[in-house]
Amino acid sequence: MAKQDPEIYYVPEKSRKPILMALAMFLTVFGAATTINHMSGTAIFPIGGYILFAGLVLFVTIMFLWFRTAIMENLAGLNNEQVKQSYVLGMSWFIFSEVMFFFGFFFALAYVRNFAVPWLGGEADLLGTMRQSTHDILWNGLVTQWPLMETPQQAVGGASQQLIANNGEFIGPHASMSFPGWLGLFTWLPLWNTVVLLTSSFTVHIAHLHLKNNDRNKLTVWLGITVLLGITFILLQYIEYHEAYNQYGLTLQSGIYGTTFFMLTGFHGFHVIMGTVILLVMWLRSTIAGHFSPSNHFGFEAASWYWHFVDVVWVCLFIFVYIL
Amino acid sequence: MSESHHPTGIKRWLYTTNHKDIGTLYLWFSFLMFLVGGVMALVIRAELFQPGLQLVEPNFFNQMTTMHGLIMVFGAVMPAFVGLANWMIPLMIGAPDMALPRLNNLSFWILPFAFFMLLSTLFMPGGAPNFGWTFYAPLSTTYAPPSVTYFIFAIHIMGASSILGSINIIATIMGMRAPGMGYMKMPLFVWTWFITAYLLIAVMPVLAGAVTMMLIDIHFGGSFFSAAGGGDPVLFQHIFWFFGHPEVYIMILPAFGVASAIIPTFARKPLFGYHSMVYATASIAFLSFIVWAHHMFTVGMPLVAEGFFMFSTMIIAVPTGVKIFNWVATMWRGSMTFETPMLFAVAFVILFTIGGFSGLMLAIAPADFQYHDTYFVVAHFHYVLVPGAIFGIMAAVYFWLPKWCGKMYDEMMGKVHFWLSFIGLNVTFFPMHFVGLAGMPRRIPDYALQFADFNMISSAGAFLFGFSQVFFLGIVLQTILYGKKARSEVWDNPHGLEWTLPSPPPYHSFTQPPQVTMAHASPR
Numbered sequence: 109m110a111k112q113d114p115e116i117y118y119v120p121e122k123s124r125k126p127i128l129m130a131l132a133m134f135l136t137v138f139g140a141a142t143t144i145n146h147m148s149g150t151a152i153f154p155i156g157g158y159i160l161f162a163g164l165v166l167f168v169t170i171m172f173l174w175f176r177t178a179i180m181e182n183l184a185g186l187n188n189e190q191v192k193q194s195y196v197l198g199m200s201w202f203i204f205s206e207v208m209f210f211f212g213f214f215f216a217l218a219y220v221r222n223f224a225v226p227w228l229g230g231e232a233d234l235l236g237t238m239r240q241s242t243h244d245i246l247w248n249g250l251v252t253q254w255p256l257m258e259t260p261q262q263a264v265g266g267a268s269q270q271l272i273a274n275n276g277e278f279i280g281p282h283a284s285m286s287f288p289g290w291l292g293l294f295t296w297l298p299l300w301n302t303v304v305l306l307t308s309s310f311t312v313h314i315a316h317l318h319l320k321n322n323d324r325n326k327l328t329v330w331l332g333i334t335v336l337l338g339i340t341f342i343l344l345q346y347i348e349y350h351e352a353y354n355q356y357g358l359t360l361q362s363g364i365y366g367t368t369f370f371m372l373t374g375f376h377g378f379h380v381i382m383g384t385v386i387l388l389v390m391w392l393r394s395t396i397a398g399h400f401s402p403s404n405h406f407g408f409e410a411a412s413w414y415w416h417f418v419d420v421v422w423v424c425l426f427i428f429v430y431i432l
Numbered sequence: 433m434s435e436s437h438h439p440t441g442i443k444r445w446l447y448t449t450n451h452k453d454i455g456t457l458y459l460w461f462s463f464l465m466f467l468v469g470g471v472m473a474l475v476i477r478a479e480l481f482q483p484g485l486q487l488v489e490p491n492f493f494n495q496m497t498t499m500h501g502l503i504m505v506f507g508a509v510m511p512a513f514v515g516l517a518n519w520m521i522p523l524m525i526g527a528p529d530m531a532l533p534r535l536n537n538l539s540f541w542i543l544p545f546a547f548f549m550l551l552s553t554l555f556m557p558g559g560a561p562n563f564g565w566t567f568y569a570p571l572s573t574t575y576a577p578p579s580v581t582y583f584i585f586a587i588h589i590m591g592a593s594s595i596l597g598s599i600n601i602i603a604t605i606m607g608m609r610a611p612g613m614g615y616m617k618m619p620l621f622v623w624t625w626f627i628t629a630y631l632l633i634a635v636m637p638v639l640a641g642a643v644t645m646m647l648i649d650i651h652f653g654g655s656f657f658s659a660a661g662g663g664d665p666v667l668f669q670h671i672f673w674f675f676g677h678p679e680v681y682i683m684i685l686p687a688f689g690v691a692s693a694i695i696p697t698f699a700r701k702p703l704f705g706y707h708s709m710v711y712a713t714a715s716i717a718f719l720s721f722i723v724w725a726h727h728m729f730t731v732g733m734p735l736v737a738e739g740f741f742m743f744s745t746m747i748i749a750v751p752t753g754v755k756i757f758n759w760v761a762t763m764w765r766g767s768m769t770f771e772t773p774m775l776f777a778v779a780f781v782i783l784f785t786i787g788g789f790s791g792l793m794l795a796i797a798p799a800d801f802q803y804h805d806t807y808f809v810v811a812h813f814h815y816v817l818v819p820g821a822i823f824g825i826m827a828a829v830y831f832w833l834p835k836w837c838g839k840m841y842d843e844m845m846g847k848v849h850f851w852l853s854f855i856g857l858n859v860t861f862f863p864m865h866f867v868g869l870a871g872m873p874r875r876i877p878d879y880a881l882q883f884a885d886f887n888m889i890s891s892a893g894a895f896l897f898g899f900s901q902v903f904f905l906g907i908v909l910q911t912i913l914y915g916k917k918a919r920s921e922v923w924d925n926p927h928g929l930e931w932t933l934p935s936p937p938p939y940h941s942f943t944q945p946p947q948v949t950m951a952h953a954s955p956r
Contacts, residue, residue: 119449119450119528119529119533119940120449120533120534121449122443122444122447122448122449122450123447123449123534123537124446124447125534126447126534126535126536126537126538126541127446127447127537127538127541129538129541130538130541130542130544130545131541131545133542133545133589133592134542134545134546134548134549134589137549137585137586137588137589138549138582138585140585141549141581141582141584141585144581144647144651145578145581147651148578148650148651150557150558150578152556152557152578174534190607190608193603193607194531194532194603194604194607194608195532197531197599197602197603197606197607198531198532198535198599198600198603201598201599201602201603201633202595202599204633204634205595205599205633205634205636205637206637208633208634208635208636208637208638209637209638209640209641211637211638212637212638212640212641212642212671212674213641213645215638215670215671215674216641216645216656216667216671219664219667219670220662220663220664220667223664224659224662224663224664224666224667225662227664228659228662233734235734235736235737236734237734237735237736239732246659247659256662259655259660259661259662260659260660260661260662261660261661267660270660272659272660273570273574273575274660275570275573275574275649275658275660276653276655276658276660276661277653278653278655278658278660278661278662359653360648360652360653360654361652361653361654361655363655363661363662364655364656364661364662364663365662367648367654367655367656367661367663368656371644371645371648371654
């Protein structure tokens with residue numbers, strides 16, 4: 109195919125990747141559902157794990173091939189300004205959808221802290237309304253606090269004593285991850301996590317500036333530092349989770365504090381892992397394949413946008429999950 | 433290269449990157465789901481034909497109401513509108529195709545897999561999801577059948593499909609307009625889809641979050657929705673309706689766009705109040721984010737919240753009223769003719785208004801304590817969805833089918849289909865207002881004897897409506913196979929770029945940017 113005339117629109121050839129990607133997504137979720145039901149003892153058949161694995165392998169393979177095709181098209185000069193703009197718009201709105209995903213979990217956190225937990229503990233909610241009988245009849249003895257160290261179930265004397273349907277054992281933690289006071293500030297892991305991630309947002313920006321100046325060596329160094337900082341964050345987060353589970357008794361099952369804590373930080377951590385992999389791919393593309401030019405590097409820019417987004421989510425987490 | 437321009441055989445459909453092929457796939461898929469969901473509705477209406485339990489077990493009845501809702505919302509209405517967007521937006525803005533053609537194909541092909549998975553739950557031990565399409569916790573968590581896990585993941589990938597499709601539509605509208613096609617010159621169908629796509633990207637991830645929380649609660653010991661751990665089942669309702677209320681506008685805004693294209697054509701007048709239509713659509717979209725708890729007035733919210741959500745809901749009547757006024761003003765003293773698309777569009781304006789008014793009644797918090805969870809609610813949302821969303825889609829199909837396939841449908845048959853549908857739906861849903869106000873609850877397979885007559889009428893209407901959609905299938909097939917050749921313009925002097933192309937349009941609509949003149953841009 110010849111280079112595209114900017115006055116003529118470009119539409120890609122038909123491709124078998126999309127439908128294979130849809131198949132991969134189906135195998136992944138069908139396998140995941142079967143595996144999860146198997147863990148809970150209600151599986152329809154036992155080989156869900158293999159389906160899940162096959163789905164993930166196909167997913168990663170197609171994703172690799174799809175991105176490779178997109179990169180090759182760009183290098184071959186097939187992408188006119190309009191196609192490039194489509195990728196820019198696509199990435200921007202994808203990040204917006206990610207923002208809304210996290211919004212749902214922050215919404216849940218705000219609701220339980222300002223409404224559900226005060227009601228259960230017999231206190232006024234954010235708007236001054238009380239649910240006295242809920243507390244007196246169902247969860248008598250519960251103290252409103254955040255982090256919620258004793259669950260309503262514990263407050264009434266365990267799962268066998270609660271008056272509504274039992275849906276599991278919820279045992280509160282002995283210690284929380286919240287701000288430990290100024291004395292413990294420098295041994296508080298979340299602070300270091302914040303420092304690491306904010307620094308990495310800064311270093312990826314420096315890498316971007318060097319790419320624009322076509323200073324390849326500095327690009328390699330600063331992007332490499334960013335990847336290392338990302339890996340550091342993941343390690344610190346692993347240490348934090350290990351501490352939470354083994355020393356604090358803080359788990360996904362330890363009531364609403366543990367549930368919101370692990371879901372919010374867990375999804376964020378998953379996004380950091382994805383972001384680190386993406387940045388690593390950018391580093392490999394830049395150093396090994398020599399991709400990117402000062403004027404044509406949207407792959408890199410999209411990766412850095414994603415990284416900044418992950419950073420902003422962390423700042424919200426640091427404020428709403430750890431400090432307040 | 434030449435092969436890609438005239439692809440044939442099954443691979444054309446599996447591997448396509450063409451917006452028309454993908455639009456066609458979406459439309460046929462949504463029609464199939466419409467029939468599947470419709471059969472489930474007929475199971476419900478057959479059971480409710482007489483009081484007592486005749487045909488199905490209560491648990492299976494609940495599976496039918498649940499699956500009917502899910503399939504109609506996510507499988508019929510939404511994909512149909514995405515199909516229309518795929519077909520029409522590139523034609524209307526003078527683009528060669530969608531902005532991200534391969535992503536477009538992925539968005540479609542996720543859906544058959546997702547609905548295969550959702551429908552397969554009917555055959556699993558414990559049966560399909562039976563907790564209603566709103567899947568409130570703890571019905572959907574503590575008391576759910578094991579198949580709920582498959583339901584959760586089906587929702588996840590349907591959501592991915594919607595988000596990817598919407599990103600594509602927004603990127604197309606923002607980046608692919610032909611020179612001269614400014615934002616305030618876009619046809620209203622493009623505008624309404626632009627705003628719809630924004631709503632979809634904003635709320636589908638929240639739905640994904642809601643089902644993820646369910647998954648964590650059911651299988652991993654989470655306590656989002658269980659008070660024993662400090663959570664709250666009502667939290668589920670808040671998150672669900674934060675998605676769910678914008679979702680109902682997602683299902684109606686594109687229909688507003690369709691009506692705004694059809695009514696000026698057959699009134700032979702420019703659309704009245706183009707700018708106010710755009711602003712009204714944007715206002716409705718904004719308001720849709722701050723009204724969600726009007727679905728939960730009886731759940732025990734703080735009084736100040738009841739008041740806030742009551743008034744914010746009523747404010748929506750203002751921009752909606754602007755739209756109704758504009759459509760009526762467009763018809764005012766026009767040279768009206770009533771071809772099938774116009775019949776559907778006029779019925780849309782009138783019957784959607786009825787659904788809007790019953791919505792206002794439901795918005796009054798103290799009154800809602802009487803209406804809540806009764807057949808009045810069922811009547812309300814079926815009046816906005818059937819003569820609203822579904823009639824919008826039908827009108828669009830009759831309006832643009834000659835453009836798509838180059839053949840003209842049989843006008844007489846179209847009118848018969850319209851009148852059968854119109855009578856069928858009113859006979860089905862109008863009596864539900866009465867039984868609802870008298871206190872008949874939703875989602876129960878049996879009812880007290882005093883509701884018997886109206887239920888029998890409803891069921892008869894439902895079968896008439898169902899039959900007339902099979903008739904519709906016949907009309908479409910007859911048009912494609914034996915229809916008379918259609919002109920490029922199809923109608924009398926219609927407005928917009930899509931009518932400048934031959935019928936059917938070439939495989940790649942505009943290979944070079946067309947010149948947008950005043951004759952093609954809105955407002956005229």
